[in-house]
Amino acid sequence: MILLRAKNVDFDVTYIDLTDKPDWFLKISPHGKVPVLSVDGEPLFESNAIAEYLEDVVDPKCHPADPFKRARNRAWTDFVPDFSKGINIYYTKSREAMDEKLEGISTFFQKLEDAIANDRDNEGPYFNGPEISLVDASYAPFLQRFMLIEQFVQTGALKDFPLVRAWAEALIQDDAVIGSVHDSFEEVFFNNLRTRGWYVGTLLGESTVAAE
Ligand SMILES: N[C@@H](CCC(=O)N[C@@H](CS)C(=O)NCC(=O)O)C(=O)O
Incomplete structure (x- = not known):
């Protein structure tokens, strides 16, 4: 979420109760963990993978160039x-x-x-x-x-x-x-x-x- 905001991406957020995970969430989160980013309906999980994906597709670049x-x-x-x-x-x-x-x-x-x-x-x-x-x-x-x-x-x-x-x-x-x-x-x-x-x-x- 920090990176989405730093990159000024428009997004909606759905909070879930981690003590009572809904079925739709368990279907898109293989480890049952947040965060999950849904991109055109396809889920991405693991914070680092999500961050690297956002870095690849959205400017400004936040990783060092070197x-x-x-x-x-x-x-x-x-x-x-x-x-x-x-x-x-x-x-x-x-x-x-x-x-x-x-x-x-x-x-x-x-x-x-x-x-x-x-x-x-x-x-x-x-x-x-x-x-x-x-x-x-x-x-x-x-x-x-x-x-x-x-x-x-x-x-x-x-x-x-x-x-x-x-x-x-x-x-x-x-x-x-x-x-x-x-x-x-x-x-x-x-x-x-x-x-x-x-x-x-x-x-x-x-x-x-x-x-x-
Ligand atoms: N390696 C994962 C860890 C995510 C993680 O541990 N999320 C916690 C909340 S901060 C969670 O969903 N816990 C619920 C659970 O394990 O049931 C990532 O970086 O995305």
Whole structure:
């Protein structure tokens, strides 16, 4: 959704309940996962495949033009599943479990800090420079959730990683990222954390600030 917005593509979005997936969705999503992009009625699944397809068919180009840089970006995009699991401190059931997870979080931020320091030759603020790219779109949802929770938990986990912090701050203020989630995203996310017994749910209070 971030890339569709960054590329100004007109699209309709259908949200589904992942705890009660409709039959029509299971028919078009072989792994039963979102996102799925329907192109002229034909489904495409897997975020990276969808992003690469959009990059091929819709301007402006968001991947770097240089093939070596593109490959490096893809390599960092491949790290997203590990990264997202490494920083999702909000999916822990107790303060101790969260603290334990926090002990390992620097490893993940350090890798990205080094990647930005080594691969970027400008002030950013995005992964490659002033424009949002595919690699940004792949990290944004996880950094967006982390930053949202950080307001409440204040772990300070990003304090030693100024490049990642500036990157995350740019992403959460980007219109394509803000508009990539439903208006009720924050409320639904927080309610899930509360009702499913995740520890941070106890720190969020009863009501939340309005969603973006
Ligand atoms: N590798 C997939 C992962 C997608 C994924 O994990 N989607 C989650 C939501 S963020 C999902 O659909 N979960 C539902 C389920 O696994 O039943 C991609 O990048 O598209």
